[in-house]
Amino acid sequence: MPFAELGLDPKLLSAVTAAGYHDPTPIQAQAIPAVLGGRDVTGIAQTGTGKTAAFVLPMIHKLGQGRAKARMPRSLILEPTRELAAQVSENFEKYGVNYKLSMALLIGGVSFGDQDRKLTAGVDVLIATPGRLIDQFERGKLLLSGVQMLVIDEADRMLDMGFIPDIERICGLLPRTRQTLLFSATMPPEITRLAQQFQSDPMRIEVAKPATAATTITQYMTPCPSNEDTVKRAVLRTIITAASTQNGIVFCNRKREVDTVAKSLQKHGFDAAAIHGDLPQSLRTQTLDRFRNGELRLLVASDVAARGLDIPEVSQVFNYAPPPNADDYVHRIGRTGRAGRSGESYTIVSPGDQRLWDAVTKRIAKDVELFRPEGFDEAVAAAKGRGPAPRRSSADDRRPRKASNHQEDERGSDDSVAEGGRSGRRRRPRRGERSPPPVAAETDDARPTQPPEPEATPATDGPRRRRGGRGRHRGSEQPAAAAATSESFRPEDAFRGMGDHVPAFLLRKIGADEQA
Ligand code: AMP
Numbered sequence: 001m002p003f004a005e006l007g008l009d010p011k012l013l014s015a016v017t018a019a020g021y022h023d024p025t026p027i028q029a030q031a032i033p034a035v036l037g038g039r040d041v042t043g044i045a046q047t048g049t050g051k052t053a054a055f056v057l058p059m060i061h062k063l064g065q066g067r068a069k070a071r072m073p074r075s076l077i078l079e080p081t082r083e084l085a086a087q088v089s090e091n092f093e094k095y096g097v098n099y100k101l102s103m104a105l106l107i108g109g110v111s112f113g114d115q116d117r118k119l120t121a122g123v124d125v126l127i128a129t130p131g132r133l134i135d136q137f138e139r140g141k142l143l144l145s146g147v148q149m150l151v152i153d154e155a156d157r158m159l160d161m162g163f164i165p166d167i168e169r170i171c172g173l174l175p176r177t178r179q180t181l182l183f184s185a186t187m188p189p190e191i192t193r194l195a196q197q198f199q200s201d202p203m204r205i206e207v208a209k210p211a212t213a214a215t216t217i218t219q220y221m222t223p224c225p226s227n228e229d230t231v232k233r234a235v236l237r238t239i240i241t242a243a244s245t246q247n248g249i250v251f252c253n254r255k256r257e258v259d260t261v262a263k264s265l266q267k268h269g270f271d272a273a274a275i276h277g278d279l280p281q282s283l284r285t286q287t288l289d290r291f292r293n294g295e296l297r298l299l300v301a302s303d304v305a306a307r308g309l310d311i312p313e314v315s316q317v318f319n320y321a322p323p324p325n326a327d328d329y330v331h332r333i334g335r336t337g338r339a340g341r342s343g344e345s346y347t348i349v350s351p352g353d354q355r356l357w358d359a360v361t362k363r364i365a366k367d368v369e370l371f372r373p374e375g376f377d378e379a380v381a382a383a384k385g386r387g388p389a390p391r392r393s394s395a396d397d398r399r400p401r402k403a404s405n406h407q408e409d410e411r412g413s414d415d416s417v418a419e420g421g422r423s424g425r426r427r428r429p430r431r432g433e434r435s436p437p438p439v440a441a442e443t444d445d446a447r448p449t450q451p452p453e454p455e456a457t458p459a460t461d462g463p464r465r466r467r468g469g470r471g472r473h474r475g476s477e478q479p480a481a482a483a484a485t486s487e488s489f490r491p492e493d494a495f496r497g498m499g500d501h502v503p504a505f506l507l508r509k510i511g512a513d514e515q516a
Pocket residue numbers: 021022023024025028046047048049050051052053308310312339
């Protein structure tokens with residue numbers, strides 16, 4: 001079905017044509033007529049499916065038929081991150097080019113003064129992160145009683161970031177008779193509940209199964225025989241080189257890891273730069289622009305910073321480790337293979353990552369090809385400081401092999417101790433041993449469920465209940481990540497204890513002995 005048959009205003013159709021689009025994507029084909037008809041919509045769609053235009057186009061169509069009043073926005077789009085909010089505003093400008101609609105972007109890192117002036121003049125659409133929106137509301141700069149259409153975008157990410165209480169509060173400030181559109185890549189029970197609470201008889205549109213990766217992505221997994229960062233970084237470099245990377249995103253689980261990996265890649269001559277929540281907004285935008293324009297080859301990112309970013313032609317995605325949340329794996333690899341293009345993803349799995357990897361493979365319900373790039377053994381041996389290992393035959397190199405969802409039994413002795421032997425599964429720590437600290441997810445906008453890293457500065461868009469709020473623990477999905485600490489895990493730490501031996505003085509009865 002062509003765009004012309006969706007019922008959109010001709011001015012919008014010409015903007016769509018100017019943007020180079022001919023046919024609507026499946027989510028657009030289903031959502032646009034429903035939204036124009038006034039229905040609430042629950043869209044289950046990953047980024048890359050064209051979901052932004054699915055709500056921006058009918059919203060502009062409707063806004064074209066009215067006028068903005070001072071301090072009373074007519075529509076509201078909630079986004080979890082500043083980058084995503086900025087990206088939606090770019091879409092709004094692109095598709096709204098033939099309209100005189102006003103827009104305000106309420107995100108951290110932009111001065112209140114500029115935002116105040118726009119709000120006072122009256123805006124047709126407000127694109128905001130929840131924290132900043134509530135700040136502005138509490139400052140008395142905003143009335144939400146004129147909002148006729150609400151979009152909650154990336155709802156599952158909002159949940160992860162602890163924004164649900166803020167969203168509930170914002171919904172309570174809006175008129176009851178309004179249209180509510182909710183988009184989410186996955187539908188965990190909390191989001192279903194949110195939809196039931198704030199939507200009225202929504203049309204459910206599902207364009208890809210939740211947590212299903214696009215079929216255009218070839219997924220590889222590279223077992224790393226050690227948990228040591230130097231070894232993992234060497235493995236990463238080998239993979240990037242072997243994959244003939246044009247441009248790619250390297251995902252890390254911690255902000256500090258993002259910095260270290262980016263610096264290490266730069267040191268080894270790779271064109272790489274970091275993006276994460278602790279970096280100044282101006283630098284994040286600049287880095288992202290360079291990457292988009294093809295001036296930067298490798299973007300090293302955290303999940304939150306990269307979430308939903310529209311970067312059209314990424315050839316490869318690299319996971320320095322599997323993410324603590326299996327859903328994020330799908331989001332990460334969804335950065336490649338977009339809009340029908342083919343893409344590749346590579347995940348490094350060290351013994352300490354095995355549990356996370358098990359969760360990922362369970363979630364995607366498929367085996368992933370094993371990838372051992374040329375020079376792998378040499379790189380690992382050199383990084384371990386033992387000199388090059390005996391050369392494998394070239395026939396073995398870069399040959400994707402069918403892998404089980406567990407690593408093959410190829411690990412060195414160092415990590416098999418730390419992670420419970422050669423099976424790669426964790427064992428329970430013995431008495432006297434310390435458990436390895438759990439993996440920490442990045443907290444760009446400070447999730448209440450996870451303590452920020454020590455050097456982290458609070459981001460202005462953060463959820464308002466930072467501790468003890470109702471933000472979701474992913475519970476059984478990421479038991480290790482929930483009580484995160486940000487320190488890197490060092491295998492030797494697990495064995496700094498007294499083992500089973502308890503010194504005699506600790507067994508002595510206190511009190512009785514001392515009185516005698
Ligand atoms: P989104 O899922 O909104 O992040 O969009 C993903 C990408 O698809 C963006 O680069 C859009 O510009 C692009 N896109 C949106 N609609 C269409 C369409 N109808 N045909 C082709 N590409 C589109």
